[in-house]
Amino acid sequence: MIKKILLSLVLLLLLVVIILAAGLFFVKNKLNKTANPITVYENFPLEEGKHTIMCLFAHPDDEISIAGTLCQLSQNPQNQIIGIYLTRGEAGGTGGLVPQEQLGEERTKELENLAKVVGYKHLEILGFPDGKLNQAEVDTVKMRILEAIYRYRPDIMISFDDRVGLYGHPDHLLAGKWAKQICEENMKNDSFPIQKLYCPTLSQGMIEIALSIAETFKRNYPQDPEKGLPPASFAVNISSVGECKLQAIQAHRTQKRTFTDVFPLYDQVPPFWYFRLFDKEYFTLQVEK
Numbered sequence: 001m002i003k004k005i006l007l008s009l010v011l012l013l014l015l016v017v018i019i020l021a022a023g024l025f026f027v028k029n030k031l032n033k034t035a036n037p038i039t040v041y042e043n044f045p046l047e048e049g050k051h052t053i054m055c056l057f058a059h060p061d062d063e064i065s066i067a068g069t070l071c072q073l074s075q076n077p078q079n080q081i082i083g084i085y086l087t088r089g090e091a092g093g094t095g096g097l098v099p100q101e102q103l104g105e106e107r108t109k110e111l112e113n114l115a116k117v118v119g120y121k122h123l124e125i126l127g128f129p130d131g132k133l134n135q136a137e138v139d140t141v142k143m144r145i146l147e148a149i150y151r152y153r154p155d156i157m158i159s160f161d162d163r164v165g166l167y168g169h170p171d172h173l174l175a176g177k178w179a180k181q182i183c184e185e186n187m188k189n190d191s192f193p194i195q196k197l198y199c200p201t202l203s204q205g206m207i208e209i210a211l212s213i214a215e216t217f218k219r220n221y222p223q224d225p226e227k228g229l230p231p232a233s234f235a236v237n238i239s240s241v242g243e244c245k246l247q248a249i250q251a252h253r254t255q256k257r258t259f260t261d262v263f264p265l266y267d268q269v270p271p272f273w274y275f276r277l278f279d280k281e282y283f284t285l286q287v288e289k
């Protein structure tokens, strides 16, 4: 009798494991569905030798969509990564941790912590007003970005796309547009160091899931698929740096609510498992010299 019960329990357990595995397999397949087949690299694809990679973003925390890639890149001593942020993110949510008027200062500290986690060699915040980049003097912003480019001489730049701004924040869209314009306007000059401009994007499956669960995405993402994110040209497998990506997310303490929306249950599942499910970061090549 006991033998029979034990056997039934083992069979039941096996069934649960099979159902769970099938469910995970289904979700992972759905997440990684792309419009066209793409290459998945184990590391961000770079030619042999030294590289300076400049990230240009609008707000502290904008790097999270590629934080795994940055963690991997900084493990290689041949690479140096520079973080340039247009604003201090002072108009965002405070997470109830600080008064709104102290948020800029707090997010600056959060970004400094993040810089240690993902391995930024240099970090600069240009200090334009958060949420109001559309009111900034375009030539001034572009000149400040260009100055940073000549100061650090990156050969690779990563910024937002110029169609959506990843999930539709107007500041992201402007950062992406300016990055692309600067590259297109200057790449003909021999002294302009950037060889390639990339932007983070999402797989088709991620867009579909985000549109059904993430409030930020539902609010901002264009209805017309033609105006949506550029399709991914490749992905990077970041499952080996899940712990680093989790620490990057946790560095932005005041922004926890946004992350719970974009990465459901991220703080309840061990990073080893979580980033085996969310195991890819997607990119598109925007401009090439």
Ligand SMILES: [Zn+2]
Pocket: 058, 059, 061, 062, 169, 172
């Ligand atoms: Zn942002």
